[in-house]
Amino acid sequence: AQVPVNVTVTGAAGQIGYALLFRIASGQLLGPDTPVKLRLLEIPQAVKAAEGTAMELDDCAFPLLRGIDIFDDPRQAFDGANVALLVGARPRTKGMERGDLLEANGGIFKPQGEAINAGAADDIRVLVVGNPANTNALIAQAHAPDVPAERFTAMTRLDHNRAISQLAAKLGVPVTDISKLTIWGNHSATQYPDIFHAEVAGKNAAEAVNDEAWLSGTFIPTVAKRGAAIIEARGASSAASAANAAIDHVHDWVLGTPEGDWTSAAIVSDGSYGVPEGLISSFPVVSRDGRWEIVQGLEIDAFSRERIDASVQELTEERDAVRKLGLI
Numbered sequence: 001a002q003v004p005v006n007v008t009v010t011g012a013a014g015q016i017g018y019a020l021l022f023r024i025a026s027g028q029l030l031g032p033d034t035p036v037k038l039r040l041l042e043i044p045q046a047v048k049a050a051e052g053t054a055m056e057l058d059d060c061a062f063p064l065l066r067g068i069d070i071f072d073d074p075r076q077a078f079d080g081a082n083v084a085l086l087v088g089a090r091p092r093t094k095g096m097e098r099g100d101l102l103e104a105n106g107g108i109f110k111p112q113g114e115a116i117n118a119g120a121a122d123d124i125r126v127l128v129v130g131n132p133a134n135t136n137a138l139i140a141q142a143h144a145p146d147v148p149a150e151r152f153t154a155m156t157r158l159d160h161n162r163a164i165s166q167l168a169a170k171l172g173v174p175v176t177d178i179s180k181l182t183i184w185g186n187h188s189a190t191q192y193p194d195i196f197h198a199e200v201a202g203k204n205a206a207e208a209v210n211d212e213a214w215l216s217g218t219f220i221p222t223v224a225k226r227g228a229a230i231i232e233a234r235g236a237s238s239a240a241s242a243a244n245a246a247i248d249h250v251h252d253w254v255l256g257t258p259e260g261d262w263t264s265a266a267i268v269s270d271g272s273y274g275v276p277e278g279l280i281s282s283f284p285v286v287s288r289d290g291r292w293e294i295v296q297g298l299e300i301d302a303f304s305r306e307r308i309d310a311s312v313q314e315l316t317e318e319r320d321a322v323r324k325l326g327l328i
């Protein structure tokens with residue numbers, strides 16, 4: 001029988017955690033043949049709620065779920081972890097400056113990086129969902145010097161999926177007709193969803209749209225501000241779609257991206273496309289043999305260049321801010 005994969009989830013008692021755990025346990029993260037053990041991390045006051053979720057997971061009698069352990073100590077939660085989904089984070093509250101937000105999250109992601117460094121399995125793969133995701137991932141990575149930097153990633157897959165859905169709706173085609181879309185930069189309002197290399201049923205998507213006013217006036221802001229639109233409509237932030245994107249990200253990382261397509265993920269830059277080395281920025285990526293590779297050789301026109309640069313500039317500023325705070 002296969003050895004179970006240890007999956008650590010932080011913020012397990014939160015909204016996203018609730019949508020995520022059942023899908024992991026049912027086999028949608030790592031495929032129908034891979035048993036999993038869940039290791040849930042919560043802050044002490046949320047441990048009881050996590051226990052409630054664990055009871056429900058038990059009650060599903062998932063054939064692939066081989067155990068659930070709950071911790072309030074990162075050292076224990078990441079011990080032996082093969083996959084880590086860092087969902088819990090300190091949200092920005094009213095009146096909070098960016099520096100305060102980065103500092104509060106430094107207090108979470110620094111010890112988690114250290115715990116991953118100390119005890120995670122050799123094949124550990126980390127996805128940061130909690131915002132500001134790219135910079136939280138950078139903080140964790142900086143405190144895990146023994147783990148290859150490429151194992152730390154941040155989620156832009158929800159933005160990617162949102163962009164596919166908006167583009168398919170505009171063109172009146174099923175989402176399965178859309179390929180090679182890219183989210184560049186930061187998972188924030190500055191992100192740039194790029195359709196210039198995207199294809200619709202094999203033809204260039206930007207040419208099929210042929211509407212620059214829609215592209216800059218509707219598509220880009222709709223994708224970037226979708227989170228706020230969902231809060232406005234639902235009265236709560238997106239959770240199931242964020243969980244779905246986290247599943248997609250790790251699934252593709254471990255099991256590979258489909259031939260002839262790519263996806264988007266924020267990974268450590270190697271300097272490609274002028275993104276400073278070491279920043280965790282979103283790129284067009286494929287996964288081969290369990291490793292993300294940046295799709296090379298795409299031509300970037302002035303329209304795209306300006307938007308990629310603006311988002312990367314924001315990432316640079318966030319990195320400089322956490323450096324100044326002594327967090328990296």
Ligand code: NDP
Binds near residue numbers: 242
């Ligand atoms: P959610 O589960 O709704 O969200 C968790 C994080 O995911 C937030 O940082 C949120 O950012 C982020 N996120 C990223 N993408 C999206 C998206 N598309 N839509 C919505 N959220 C997104 O938060 P809850 O408050 O329900 O739960 C958080 C849990 O984490 C709590 O149970 C808390 O106790 C726990 N926690 C655990 C920690 C730990 O384990 N050490 C540390 C801190 C918190 P944004 O706020 O910007 O939407």
